[in-house]
Amino acid sequence: MPVNHSHTNANALEVRGIGKRFGGFWAVQDIDLTVRPGERRAILGPNGAGKTSLFNVLTGDTSATTGQITLFGDSVTREPINKRIQRGLRRTYQHAHLFNGLTVRDTLFLAVAGVRGGWRQVLPLRAGDDRLAEAERLAEVAGVADVLDRETSELSHGQRRQLEIGIALAEKPKILLLDEPAAGLSPAERPKLSALLMSLPKDVTVVLIEHDMDIALQTSESVSVLYNGRMLAEGSPDDIMRNEDVHRVYIGGAHGH
Amino acid sequence: MTLFLIVTLNGLTLAALYFLAASGFSLIFGLMRTVNMAHGALLMLGGYVGYSIVDATGSWGLGVVGGGLAAALAGAIVQAGVLGWMQGDELRQTLASIAISIIMADLMLWHWGGLTYQVELPEALAGGQRLPVLGVGYANIRLALMAFALATGLALWFLIQRTRFGAVIRAGVDDQDMLRALGYPINRIFVLVFALGGMLAGMAGVVAASALSIAPGTDLQFLLSSLVVVIVGGMGSIGGAALGALLVGLAEQYGLAYAPTYGVVFTFAIMVLVLAVRPQGLLGKAEL
Amino acid sequence: MRPALILIPLLALPLVLNDFWLTQVATRSLILGIMALSLSFLATYLGVVSFAQATMAGIAGYTIAYFGPNSVGIGVQLPFWISIPLALMLAVVSGGLIGLIARRSRGIYAIMITLAIGVAFFYFTRQNYTLFNGWTGFSGVRAPEIGGLSLRDPLALYLLSLGTAVLALALVSGFVRSPLGLTIQAVRDAPGRVLALGISVTTPIVAAFAFSGLLAGAGGILNVWYQERISSFSVGLGPIIDILIVAVIGGLRHPAGAFVGAVVFVLLDTFAVDLIDRERFNTLIGVVLLLIVIVAPGGLQQLASDWVARLRRPEVKEKSTV
Structure with a gap:
């Protein structure tokens, strides 16, 4: 194996x-973004700003x-989503399709x-398959170990979100895209x-909407x-807190109407 | 070269017939998302009724209209009596329409027997023409058939794109609930659409029984051609049905002429090729 | 424990049934059930209703006829231990190819495409004489003798069909627990999400169709031995609809229901002559299908379990009458 x-x-x-x-509508446009390994980056923006559209393009969903x-x-850029997953990219979905x-x-x-x-994807399952052990470990990490044998259609909203994260954590992701993981959760x-x-x-890079x-x-x-659909500002949390553009369009917009 | 010309002309005739048959199928599917598996049976009913009328009255025109009306009535009954109750459950509608098509075919076999019928043509259509330039003879009925297909296609396009009825139908495809909320009698509109689709099938049946012939099995033959035509051309598009019919009709005739025992393979190959390259059909919109 | 409760009476069945019942009803139901199982497997686990199962069964049957003893003088004789695996293999390949063609389509689109494939194959067998002997097809097809035991013997064919049915059901239940089987079910529920897990969607769809081809092929081989002939009518609209009806009666979401549906269908077919004019059997079948679709779209099994649930909880019934 060549090591790069x-x-x-x-x-x-x-x-x-x-x-x-x-069609004629640009969901996102002219976006530049650089994320360092291990960085924790948040993507902010009001509803309709293009956050999920950006994620869909990054993962290859579209x-x-x-x-x-x-x-x-x-x-x-030209790779289908399943190839990007194998490169260590993972994401959660805002509306979980399980x-x-x-x-x-x-x-x-x-x-x-x-x-x-x-090829093991097509082989019959044997007892003691290490992939099953890994699945159980993920359930432990994501906090859904107590419902391992429940069908996903029977899970509560919170459990579904936890399962989403469990899926995203499979096999040591290198970069995680989390699409509003806390949305709809109870206090x-x-x-x-x-x-x-x-x-x-x-060492896991996290991009969080x-x-x-x-x-x-x-x-x-x-x-x-x-x-x-455009990048308005970038910086440390402090920079962003002080940025006037952000105050005007986002903070003002979100709280002012 | 002459063989090629004749085969091409035959292919065009068949294409016209396939378009007539498929247009009603495609119309119903495009507007209501219903796969009407009884479409072939409606076509055959029109053909048989048309034959009986022409046999009794001697009027070919009356036969075409009567065959069309009989199939229109049958189509309306199918939608109002059975399929309308399952609107939105497409799989159930498909299965129910299959059951109806089996019953219809069996009852027609009962009434008209296993014979092969050909509708007698009026004098004006019975003869043939020597086509200028091409120099080959060609039956009048086949020319009339192409003209009829062309006229039907244009009329359908006009109905859907340019009339109020068409506008209501088009709106209903996109948003049934909205139309219902606006007070449109959507169930009655759907019955009308089915009657229209049946009418097209029935008239196609009489024309098919005149240009070719009609016998048990005709229903299946035209159900297959309609399926392939809309798969190739694009579901629910009249232009797509025309293009699909053209491709399938020509392929079938070339196949029969040049590779008689593998003819249907050509039709099949076209379908597979289109599905591989453009799964929604040549002129279809992508499936949602 | 539970399978034994069903299996022991079935094994004892030849002791109580005469040859007519054993062959015309029991064996026929099993064979039809195996073919319909190939459809209800697809419907249950991939969520696709396929009209091409008679085609896959027919390809296996034609292979046996072409490479075995027949009375039309077409084909090449091969020993059964070559022709049987060959027939199964061709059925699997045809299933996989059909899956490949229909892979991007679901619901009514898949129905339209598989029906077009099935009917096109029917016309192909009628046109082609070199491989399929046109619409007359093959007759005089004989089941082989294995170790001195002729599979034409009613008891032997019954036991073989029963064994195949049990094996087929066991295969299905094992297959759906395998990684590939799980992926197939995941594709049924959310195809886009399967891709987002890093798994290709084409492989499971093609595999599901190929597996259904194996089941259909096994049924097709038994069927050609049972009928001792095969022709375009064996792959025409009639058998396509028969398989569908059996699966629908059994409930498209219950694989084992295919065998219940097959028994009902065969009993109707065998005794319809006493009820109505034999000639009108298609009308009867059409009406039965229509009634099932209208009254119990989940099939007889669903109907039965609804009744059981109602009997156990009478208060539900009271509520519903209010």
Whole structure:
């Protein structure tokens, strides 16, 4: 196996001039974004700013209309989502589409099997398969171990969000894109989720979409603000707090009407 | 070269027939998302009724109209009596329409027997023409068939794109609840659409029974051609149905002429090729 | 424990049934059930209703006829231990190819495409004489003798069909627990999300169709031995609809229901002659299908379990009458 050392200094994620058009409407346009390995980055913006559209393009759920995406130094702009997953990219979805007919255990197993890939995907399951053990470990980490054999359609909203994170953590992700992981959670469930996020290994790069400015500024070392599909501002949480543009369009907009 | 010309002309005739048959199928699917598996049976019903009318009255025009009306009525009954109750449950509608098509085909076999019928043509259509330039003879009915297909296509396009009825239908495809809220009798509109689709099928049946012939199995033949035509051309698009019919009709005739025992493989190959390159059909919109 | 409760009476069945019942009802139901299982497997686990199962069964049957003893003088004789695996393999390959063609389509689109494939194959067998002997097809097809035991013997064919049915059900339940089987079910629930797990979607769809081809092929081989002939009518709209009806009666979401549906269908077919004019059997079948679709879209099993649930909890019934 050739070991590639040339990329060790590359950025985790580098985005140049990304745009996504639906018909005549640009959901995002001219986005540049650079995230260092291990960085915790929040992406802020009011509803409709293009945050989820940007994530969809980054993961390959939809293809970019313009621009280039680089993961750890390798261009992935033309790669389908399943290839990007195998490069260590993971994401959670704001609206979880889970497999209703499968159990939590099966779902996590598939997440592990999907990342590992290879011909074993088609072989029968044997007792003591290490992928099953990994699935159970993920359930433990994500806090859904007590519902391992429950079908995902029977889970509560909070449990589904936790399962989403369990899926995203399969097989040591290198970069995690979290799309409003706390949305819709009860006050009792939020601390559990925050603790889970805080416990992520320090070398994992995390990009977090968060609607709630307070949470975003607390958990992240740098912030990018999207507005109307364009990058409005970037900087440390302090910079962003002091940025007048951000105050006008985002803070003013979100709290002022 | 002459063979090629004749085969091409035959292919165009068949394409016209396939378009007539598929247009009603495609219309119903495009507007209501219903796969009407009884479409072939409606076509055959029109053909049989048309034959009986022409046999009794001697008027070909009356036969075409009567066949169309009979199938229109049958189509309306199918939608109002069975499929309308399952609106939105597409799989159930498909299965129910299959059941209806089996019952219809069996009852027609009962009434008209296993014979092969051909509708007698009026004098004006019975003869043939020597086509200028090309120099080959060609039956009048086949020319009339192409003209009929062209006229039907234009009329349909006009109905859907340019009339109030068409506008209501188009709106209903996008948002049924909205139309309902605006007070449109959507169920009655759907019955009308089914009657229209049945009318097209029934008239196609009489024309098919005149230009070719009609016998048990005709329903399946035209159900297959309609399926392939809309898969190739694009679901629910009239222009797509025309393009699909053209491709399938020509392929079938070339296949029959040049590779008689593998003819249907050509039709099949076109379908597979289109599905591989453009799964929504040549002129279809992407599936949601 | 529970399988034994069903299996022991089935094994004892030849002791109580005469040859007519054993062959015309029991064996036929098993064979039809195996073919319908190939459809209800796809419907249950991939969520696709396929009309091409008779085609896959027919390809296996034609292979046996072409490479075995027949009375039309077409084909090449091969020993059964080559022709049987070959027939199964071709059925699997045809299933996989059909899956590849229909892989991007679901719901009614998949129905339209598989029906077009099935009917096109029917016309192909009628046109082609070199491989399929046109619409007359093959007759005089004989089941092989294995170790002195002729599979044409009613008891032997019954036991073989029963064994195949049990094996097929066991295969299905094992397959759906395998990683590939789980992926197939995941594709049924959320295809886009499967891709987002890093798994290709084409592989599971093609694999599901190929596996259904194996089941259909096994049924098709038994069927050609049972009928001793095969022709375009064996792959036409009739058998396509029969398989569908059996699966629908059994409930499209219950694989084992295929066998319940097959028994009901065969009993209707065998005794319809006493109820109505034999000639109108298609009308009867059409009406039965229509009634099932209208009254119990979940099939007979669903109907039965609804009744059981109602009997156990009479208060539900009271509520519903209010």
